[in-house]
Amino acid sequence: MRVALDTNFLVYAEGFNDSSKEKAAEQIIRQLSVESTFVPVQALGELFRVLVRKAGRTPETARNSLLGWQNSFPVIETSHPILLAATDLAVDHRLSIWDAIILASAESASCRLLLSEDMQEGFTWSGVTVVNPFAAKRHRLLEALIEK
Numbered sequence: 001m002r003v004a005l006d007t008n009f010l011v012y013a014e015g016f017n018d019s020s021k022e023k024a025a026e027q028i029i030r031q032l033s034v035e036s037t038f039v040p041v042q043a044l045g046e047l048f049r050v051l052v053r054k055a056g057r058t059p060e061t062a063r064n065s066l067l068g069w070q071n072s073f074p075v076i077e078t079s080h081p082i083l084l085a086a087t088d089l090a091v092d093h094r095l096s097i098w099d100a101i102i103l104a105s106a107e108s109a110s111c112r113l114l115l116s117e118d119m120q121e122g123f124t125w126s127g128v129t130v131v132n133p134f135a136a137k138r139h140r141l142l143e144a145l146i147e148k
Contacts, residue, residue: 001145002036004076004106006099006116007046009133010039014047014065016055021134028115028133031146039069040076040105042098076105089125103128113141 012018013025044066051062069075076082078101085107086100095103099119106114107126119130121139131139 001113001141002038002109002111003032003113003115003145004038004040004102004109004111004128005043005073006040006102006114006118007043007050008117009115010043010047010069011050011055012134014051014055016051024134028142028146034073037073038076038106038109038111039073040102041078042101042105044069044075046098074109076109078105079108082108085126093123093125095119103130113145115142 009025012021013029015022047069048059048062048066051057051065052059057065082101082104085104086097089095089100089103090097093100099116102116103114103119103125106128111128114128114130115133116130117132117134121130121132121135123130129139129141131142133142
């Protein structure tokens with residue numbers, strides 16, 4: 001099953017903001033397949049901003065984190081068709097354009113799951129289901145993904 005990682009998942013995995021969520025993110029990452037896990041370029045850009053502005057890391061350190069993620073998992077580039085799909089999502093479902101770009105990116109990579117704490121748990125668009133990996137009760141699709 002293909003999965004995409006949202007910014008907040010990456011932020012927690014980087015050890016910023018919540019140690020219990022950091023541990024949960026690390027545990028999930030260890031169980032993900034490198035070939036079927038994707039990181040939208042939009043999420044990497046947002047991660048850089050959070051690491052520098054909120055976590056107080058140097059730009060060099062934040063860049064190294066981004067390079068680590070792109071070396072670990074395939075990156076989904078933001079294309080013109082992804083942007084157009086994202087504008088439809090933003091209009092039709094009242095998502096922010098930035099969240100919509102991440103969701104449209106996941107769809108373009110044929111992902112079945114988007115691990116995100118920010119979007120509505122269980123929201124499905126074009127075959128991609130948003131799952132909160134930090135929810136008290138894990139979504140059945142996340143359970144199926146990490147059982148393997």
